[in-house]
Amino acid sequence: MRLLICDPQGNGLDFALRAQRDGHDVRLAIRQSEKTKHIGQGLVQIVEYQNWVRWADLIFCTDNAKWTYDLDQRWRPQGAKIVGASVDTAEWETNRVRGMRVLEKAGVATPAYREFADYDKAISYVKREDRRFVSKPCGTVEDKALTYCARSPEDMVYMLQRWKRLSKHKAPFVLQEFIPGIEAAVGAWFGPGGFNSGWCENFEFKKLMVGDMGPATGEQGTVLRYVRSSKLARQVLEPVSDQLARDNYVGYVDVNCIIDDAGHPYPLEFTTRPGWPTFNIQQPLHRGDCAEWLLDLWNGKDAKTFEMNTVATGVVVSIPDYPYSHATRKEVVGLPVYGMRDEFHPCEMMMGMAPQKVGGSIVDVPMMVTAGDYVLVATGIGAWVDVSMKSVYGALKDLSIPNSPMYRTDIGLRLKKQLPKLHAMGYMTGLEYSEAQTGQRQLLSA
Numbered sequence: 001m002r003l004l005i006c007d008p009q010g011n012g013l014d015f016a017l018r019a020q021r022d023g024h025d026v027r028l029a030i031r032q033s034e035k036t037k038h039i040g041q042g043l044v045q046i047v048e049y050q051n052w053v054r055w056a057d058l059i060f061c062t063d064n065a066k067w068t069y070d071l072d073q074r075w076r077p078q079g080a081k082i083v084g085a086s087v088d089t090a091e092w093e094t095n096r097v098r099g100m101r102v103l104e105k106a107g108v109a110t111p112a113y114r115e116f117a118d119y120d121k122a123i124s125y126v127k128r129e130d131r132r133f134v135s136k137p138c139g140t141v142e143d144k145a146l147t148y149c150a151r152s153p154e155d156m157v158y159m160l161q162r163w164k165r166l167s168k169h170k171a172p173f174v175l176q177e178f179i180p181g182i183e184a185a186v187g188a189w190f191g192p193g194g195f196n197s198g199w200c201e202n203f204e205f206k207k208l209m210v211g212d213m214g215p216a217t218g219e220q221g222t223v224l225r226y227v228r229s230s231k232l233a234r235q236v237l238e239p240v241s242d243q244l245a246r247d248n249y250v251g252y253v254d255v256n257c258i259i260d261d262a263g264h265p266y267p268l269e270f271t272t273r274p275g276w277p278t279f280n281i282q283q284p285l286h287r288g289d290c291a292e293w294l295l296d297l298w299n300g301k302d303a304k305t306f307e308m309n310t311v312a313t314g315v316v317v318s319i320p321d322y323p324y325s326h327a328t329r330k331e332v333v334g335l336p337v338y339g340m341r342d343e344f345h346p347c348e349m350m351m352g353m354a355p356q357k358v359g360g361s362i363v364d365v366p367m368m369v370t371a372g373d374y375v376l377v378a379t380g381i382g383a384w385v386d387v388s389m390k391s392v393y394g395a396l397k398d399l400s401i402p403n404s405p406m407y408r409t410d411i412g413l414r415l416k417k418q419l420p421k422l423h424a425m426g427y428m429t430g431l432e433y434s435e436a437q438t439g440q441r442q443l444l445s446a
Contacts, residue, residue, distance in 0.1 A: 003291055004029065004056035006049050006084070008066035010036040011276045014345035014377070015060070016044045018283065018290040027052050031066060035325065038333050038371035042351025053080055058295050061251070064090035064273040081298050082250065085272045089249045092270040096138045096174045099270045103255075106239035111258075111266045113176040119164035122175060126156050132178035135159065136269070147216070149178065179258045179266050182418050184427065186232040187254030187271065187278075190244050192300035198308065199230035199237070201428055202278060203415060204256070208323060210410045217323040221315045221411030222281055223385055226306040231426050232257065236267050250298050252279070263425035277377040280345040281314030284381050309430060313388040314379045315396065317344075317407045322373035332403075335370040339398040343379050343391075348372030375401065385412050385419075386434040 003024045005012045008031040016028045029049030030036050040046050049067060053059065053075050061071065061084025072086045085093075092099040100110045115138060116122040126133060133156050135148045150156035156175075184203055189196040202224035208214035236255045244253065254271040283290065285307045293303035319335065321327045336354030340346075352369035355362050378399070380391025389412045396407065416433045423429060432438040 001025070001291060001295065002055055002057045003027070004047075004049065004052050004059045005062065006059060006067055006071065007062040009063055010039040010348065010372075011274075011279075012060070012062045013040050013043065013347060013349065014280050014283070015062075015290065016040065017346065020044060022289050022291060024291055027056070034329060035372065038329065038350050039348050040350060041371065042366075043346075043349070043368075057081065058083065058291070058298065060291075060294060061085065062274055062276070062279075064093060081295070083294050083298055084251050086247050086249060088247045089244070089253075089272045093272045096136050096176075096269065097172075100267075102240060102243055102270070103236070103267050106243065108236055108239050108267060109264070111177045111179055111268070113174045115172050115174050117172040119160050122173075123157055123160050125175065126153050126160070129153070132156070133175040134178055136174050136176060138172045138174055176268075179260055181258040181260040181266075182422060183256065183258055183268075184232065184265075184422070185254055185256040186230055186237055187252055187275070188233065188237060189252050189297055190241070191250045191297040192245075192248075193297075193302060194241060194245070195238070196297060196302045196306070197228065197304060198226040198306035199228075199233040200224055200226055200254070200278075200282065201230055201232065201431065202254075202275075203412075203418075204278075205408065205411050205414075208408075210408055212414075215323060217316075219275070219277060219316070220408050221313070222275075222278055223311065223313050223388070223412045223415060224278065224281055225311045225431060226285055226308050227430065228308055231429075232259075232265055235265050254278075259422065259425065259427060263427075277314050277316055277345070277347075280347075280377040281312050281379050283345065284312055284343075284379050285310060310381050310383065311385050311388040311431070312379055312381045313385065313392050313412050314345075314377050315392055315407050315411050316377055317375050317396070317399065317401075317405055319370065319373050319375060319401060319403050319405055322406065325373055327373065329372070332373045333369075333371055335402050337368050337370060337375065338400040340368055341395060341398070343395045344399070345377040345379065347376050348374045349376065370401070375405070378407070384432050384434050384438070385415050388412070 001024045003026045005028050010030045016026050019026045027047045028044045059082045064085035068090050103110050130153050187200040204219050205221045206216050208217050252274050256268045257265040259265045287305050293305045296303040348371045350371040353364045354367050356365045378392050380388045382388035
């Protein structure tokens with residue numbers, strides 16, 4: 001198959017390499033910038049996407065922002081086989097209010113929210129309500145770094161004042177009611193045949209440091225599994241299937257939620273694209289050819305390639321000065337990555353030269369090196385969460401990168417306490433933290 005991966009941000013290198021390994025003719029289209037220009041060099045053919053659309057048997061989009069309009073409005077009507085968001089479904093994610101209205105139309109209850117385009121009005125609202133809020137930009141994907149969960153009304157007022165002073169928000173934003181509970185998400189692959197069998201229940205770990213401390217990075221690691229039946233999917237994802245079908249959506253869709261103490265799920269946001277690093281972490285659970293099933297999805301066929309009930313844990317590996325990425329490329333490009341293995345999914349990497357011991361001598365040889373500060377995603381699988389954790393962290397012991405590689409050492413750990421609470425409410429049944437907890441549950445139910 002001739003596969004074109006439209007990858008403006010440079011997320012799709014691992015998938016491109018796996019598709020090449022499976023015998024496909026691959027072109028990787030990365031938007032060339034100072035940050036991305038090294039990604040994939042010497043590993044896969046990097047191209048300008050416009051010149052290869054007619055060539056491709058299938059086009060896989062890694063995001064729903066850059067190039068989405070052109071692919072949807074120009075190329076899709078000409079018959080291009082595109083796995084990716086339309087202009088309309090992209091807005092489910094990038095426009096918070098639009099996404100909430102989609103859910104409300106489907107009969108799904110959402111947290112209370114208000115949209116603002118004026119800082120002073122938002123500040124007055126928070127002072128008047130005198131309670132916690134979450135601020136979320138209602139614009140482009142890049143603005144999502146400004147999402148902020150306040151710990152108090154005073155905290156929120158300060159941040160609004162700060163953003164006003166710095167002119168950070170370029171578009172309207174929403175203040176969403178803060179709801180305490182457990183954060184969990186569910187996603188699935190959708191095409192003309194509806195949802196593929198296999199709901200992806202997942203837990204994201206979004207902060208940089210152990211114990212959910214430090215800056216929010218989007219995602220530092222995730223625990224996930226595919227299941228045949230999901231209570232959370234029935235409540236928040238299945239209800240939007242008619243709207244996905246009307247918009248001719250083909251691709252991955254995910255709803256992130258807070259499940260409160262009463263067991264009610266409140267959707268927080270859509271993801272209408274592959275998640276990163278979620279898509280990398282899903283790879284060990286996609287059996288057979290890594291790309292053919294996506295062509296089946298476009299054709300309305302479920303290839304049934306997902307391995308059910310196996311837990312996959314993924315961990316992001318980076319180098320300084322991630323997550324700020326202010327260092328020059330000269331400082332983060334070309335560092336050797338020793339100990340590469342199939343459980344490591346290259347992200348910002350390239351082929352280069354670095355010292356290696358060969359026949360008793362240390363010589364410079366071709367090998368994979370860094371192409372940025374977001375280096376790779378490591379994965380491990382197992383029947384239980386703790387087994388998948390041991391697998392991924394065991395593999396990481398063999399990884400070596402000069403310049404202080406960084407990763408969280410607790411991805412999955414909080415599920416030890418959260419899963420029993422979710423089970424009591426009927427969620428994530430069958431997902432156990434450990435074999436010991438499985439035995440305890442069996443004794444209690446006997």
